[in-house]
Amino acid sequence: MTEKPVADMTFEEAMAALEAVVTALEKGDVPLDASIALYERGSALKAHCAQKLKDAEDKVEMIRAAEGRATGTVPAEGL
Template structure:
């Protein structure tokens, strides 16, 4: 799989593969070259997951309440 394949993964599929890579690296049984390839792929998967989360957060909206406590519309989500 290359970068284009990663970009087509759902968040859940990318996270699942990333978790498997972490388990494989933690076991420490892969040869050095394979470990490096796994690490590089894991880094790409991590970046993909972060981008998907950021995009999802940008789509989330909060309900804005007026002074009387009644909903008046929506506003962008502010994670702070």
């Protein structure tokens, strides 16, 4: 079975795949070449998730602006 391309994944699919990559790397029993490939896939998954979140934030901002409500987001880390 081939892995689904990252670009075709939903946010939820990408997060689940990223969690699987992290789990595999944390076990430490993956050969070096496979670890590098996993790390590369994990990096792509992380970037994909970040972009999906940014796209969602942008949509919320557009909705708020269309409703005449204040715009601007506060990072969750700062709450």
